[in-house]
Amino acid sequence: MVRKGFTDTPQDAVESMVAVHNFLNEGAWAEIVEWERRFAPGIAHGWRESRYGEEGSITGAMIEFENEGAEKVEQPTLVRFEGRSDKVTPKARMLQVMGWVYPGKYGGPMPFDRHDWFVERRVGGGEGKREVRYVIDYYSAPPEPTGEPVFYLDIRPALDRPGAAAERLIRWGRDAWWRASGGSVREIKEVA
Numbered sequence: 001m002v003r004k005g006f007t008d009t010p011q012d013a014v015e016s017m018v019a020v021h022n023f024l025n026e027g028a029w030a031e032i033v034e035w036e037r038r039f040a041p042g043i044a045h046g047w048r049e050s051r052y053g054e055e056g057s058i059t060g061a062m063i064e065f066e067n068e069g070a071e072k073v074e075q076p077t078l079v080r081f082e083g084r085s086d087k088v089t090p091k092a093r094m095l096q097v098m099g100w101v102y103p104g105k106y107g108g109p110m111p112f113d114r115h116d117w118f119v120e121r122r123v124g125g126g127e128g129k130r131e132v133r134y135v136i137d138y139y140s141a142p143p144e145p146t147g148e149p150v151f152y153l154d155i156r157p158a159l160d161r162p163g164a165a166a167e168r169l170i171r172w173g174r175d176a177w178w179r180a181s182g183g184s185v186r187e188i189k190e191v192a
Contacts, residue, residue: 020149020151024138024151024153027153028115028117028136028153028155029078031153031155032076032117032119032134032155033075033076035134035155035156035157035167035171036075036076036119036121036132037049038050038167038171039157039163039167040076040121040122040123043163043166043167043170046167046170046171047170047174050170050171050174050175051174051178052178052183053174053175053177053178053179053183054175055178074122076119076120076121076122076132077119077120078117078118078119079118079119079120079131080117080118081115081116081117081118082115082116082118083113083114083115084114084115084116085112085113085114087114088110088111088114089111089114089135089137091137091154091156092110092111092114092137092154095108096110108139109139109140111137111138111139111154112138112139112140113137113138114135114136114137114138115135115136115138116133116134116135116136116158117133117134117136118131118132118133118134119131119132119134120132132157132161132164133157133158133160134155134156134157134158135155135156135157135158136153136154136155137153137154138151138152138153139151139152139153139154140152156168
């Protein structure tokens with residue numbers, strides 16, 4: 001806190017701040033693991049995993065997950081992370097501009113923090129390794145009626161390799177298509 005210029009933080013607030021920090025880190029890691037679960041086995045696997053949108057995807061495999069061929073895929077490992085609160089991501093800047101043009105839909109504050117997390121992705125059946133960078137924008141929102149703080153994390157692969165652009169397009173594009181085409185309604189009708 002002192003390094004970031006906050007010298008007036010009450011000592012009794014530190015414990016709750018550490019708890020919130022740990023909670024946000026665990027949420028960020030869970031989302032990174034989900035990106036890796038989908039795309040570490042390859043783009044084609046991510047395409048198949050994303051075909052039913054976010055709601056229909058198999059989620060929550062924190063310790064180990066399997067690909068279509070039922071072979072084990074190792075969970076990624078965090079190599080390092082960098083706090084980059086002084087560097088605004090292009091997406092956050094674009095959303096800010098959209099907020100000026102359409103304040104009712106996109107208006108909101110800039111992220112209060114940014115981190116870049118570097119993970120080791122296991123590729124080729126676990127034999128190869130590749131470092132993958134993820135960008136995390138931290139947004140705050142109005143508190144809950146109970147007074148609890150609310151935060152949103154925008155986590156995505158950094159666009160520093162062609163595969164990252166494809167991963168983003170597949171995950172978000174297929175989810176948008178699934179919702180826009182009424183996929184969940186079709187699925188309910190098929191079950192009934």
